[in-house]
Amino acid sequence: MIMIDSADFLSYLSDNDFTFSTGVPCSYFRNLLLALEKDDRFTYLPATREDEAIGIATGYFLGGGRTFLIMQNSGLANIGDAITSLTQLYKIPLLIFVSYRGLEPDKDFPEHSIMGDVTKPVLDAYQIPYWVIKETNWKVVLDNALEVMEELSKPVCILVKKGVLSE
Amino acid sequence: MKGAEVISKLSTILNGEELIVSSNGNVSRQVYHLLQGDQIYLRGSMGLPVSIGLGLALAQPNRTVLVITGDGNFLMGLSAMTTVAHVQPTNLKIIIIDNELYATTGGQDTVSSTIDYITMIQGMGIDTARSFNMSDDEILISEMLKDTILEPGLNVLHLKVEEDTIVLDNIPHHPTKIKDNFMSRFS
Ligand SMILES: Cc1ncc(C[n+]2csc(CCOP(=O)(O)OP(=O)(O)O)c2C)c(N)n1
Numbered sequence: 001m002i003m004i005d006s007a008d009f010l011s012y013l014s015d016n017d018f019t020f021s022t023g024v025p026c027s028y029f030r031n032l033l034l035a036l037e038k039d040d041r042f043t044y045l046p047a048t049r050e051d052e053a054i055g056i057a058t059g060y061f062l063g064g065g066r067t068f069l070i071m072q073n074s075g076l077a078n079i080g081d082a083i084t085s086l087t088q089l090y091k092i093p094l095l096i097f098v099s100y101r102g103l104e105p106d107k108d109f110p111e112h113s114i115m116g117d118v119t120k121p122v123l124d125a126y127q128i129p130y131w132v133i134k135e136t137n138w139k140v141v142l143d144n145a146l147e148v149m150e151e152l153s154k155p156v157c158i159l160v161k162k163g164v165l166s167e
Numbered sequence: 168m169k170g171a172e173v174i175s176k177l178s179t180i181l182n183g184e185e186l187i188v189s190s191n192g193n194v195s196r197q198v199y200h201l202l203q204g205d206q207i208y209l210r211g212s213m214g215l216p217v218s219i220g221l222g223l224a225l226a227q228p229n230r231t232v233l234v235i236t237g238d239g240n241f242l243m244g245l246s247a248m249t250t251v252a253h254v255q256p257t258n259l260k261i262i263i264i265d266n267e268l269y270a271t272t273g274g275q276d277t278v279s280s281t282i283d284y285i286t287m288i289q290g291m292g293i294d295t296a297r298s299f300n301m302s303d304d305e306i307l308i309s310e311m312l313k314d315t316i317l318e319p320g321l322n323v324l325h326l327k328v329e330e331d332t333i334v335l336d337n338i339p340h341h342p343t344k345i346k347d348n349f350m351s352r353f354s
Contacts, residue, residue: 020225043225045254047218048246055215055247059188059222062207062346064353067222085211086219090342 002135004165006035012139013068014041016146018095020060022046022053023070028099031166033070050075054082058092068095073102073119073159074112076126083126087155094155095146097165100132105162123157130157133164168305170264170328171197171335173312174235177262178202180313185231186223186352190216190240192271194264196335198235205348208338214243217261221251224259231258233316238265238279252292255321262315263325270330284325296323 009032022045025033036044047053050071057067071079076098087094101109102116115122123130129148131141142158149156174197187206189198195208207223209216220234241248241263251259267279288296295318297311308326315324340348 045225045250048250051215052218052244052247052250055212055218055244056222056225056250058215059219059224060226061222062219062349063186063223063226064350065222065226082212082215086209086215089211090346092346 003031003163003167004133004135004138006032006165009138009165010035010039010042012142016142018066018068019043020045020057020065020067021070022056022067023097024048024050024053024072024075025070026072026099026101027166028072028101028160028162029070029097029165050078051082054079054087054094057094058082058086058090061092061094066093066095068097070097072099073115076119076122077115080126083128083155088127091153092155093149093153095149096128096155096157098130098157098159100159100161103161119159128155128157130159132159132161135164168308168328169331170194170237170266170270171201171331171333173262173264173308173326173328174198175201176309177235177312177316180309180316181233185233185316186227186349187233187235188216188220188223189234190236192237192240193331193334194235194237194240196338197331199338200335205345205352207349208345210338210342210345213240215247216240217244217247217251220259220261221247221254221256224256225254228256228258231260231316232256234259234261236261236263237270238263238267239269239277241265242277242279248288248293249291251321252288255293257320259321260315261323262312263323264328265325266328266330268330274330288323288325293321293323295320296325298325299327301327301329
């Protein structure tokens, strides 16, 4: 698989008025996070938990800013109440990048297998629109996701498989 | 002194420009009914008022952001304080209304009674934490509230309070209206 170039990816986010990011790392975002931490167009704030990151991003939006978030799909299990009783309830637009772990490349990582199976059902249950990105279509998908995020004023999620944003 | 009385006292100290985030349950009701302005009254997301306050303080660096939180909420989101300590946002003020209870759900105990808040918060790297205990003179509360809001820098005030006896009415607005009212303050 060909990887998305982190510099292109960050330029896209910068061009779309993102200056702030928070989240909890996943190795699937290793390259992106290395580039993000070095890029002065952005402030990346490491959170201690994914629900905390949702809280920070919500506060940042209420103050007039835009946030993209980075988390592992295991983090989707940590953000249930933050999503349902905060961001869906108050209608807070957020762009959330979630690693899609627990698929075939993770067959030696049983800790991810069940969340891998339920990732899409969990997003459906949270009523979060989601897309899977590839190196070949990411810009079109992100354009669409941002449009939906603005139009519905709610969180949207981008699922990122192994090798797409990091080796 | 009761939690609602402490929140009432704030009305004489605030200038109306502060951006307030209040924790879910009784505290948000009290902030809605007893303080002025369109604020962020949380209806759910227990544990997140400090995180939301941090994000707001970063997006609005020229405004004072005040988080008013119950001890149950504060403890649920405790690790957010370590992030606050790391960032040291100078416009963020946090007031913990500690009744040692989950009062909203019927007055069950939290674990607050065994915590030394000042030592804990200082250990996280926040030097400017103050505490009010039941045995302290009540006159001190007003001074402490004033210092917490008005002194420059990240300030945290932990207040031991008695259980409230009156439950105030529900907040009449839908959360999207709470948000819209709040955000219209910037336009
Ligand atoms: C995740 C979650 N768990 C439990 C509840 C139920 N609940 C609502 S308010 C509350 C108590 C909050 O306690 P505290 O912040 O100390 O405020 P107090 O009620 O004492 O004023 C609880 C447990 C909830 N809303 N969300």
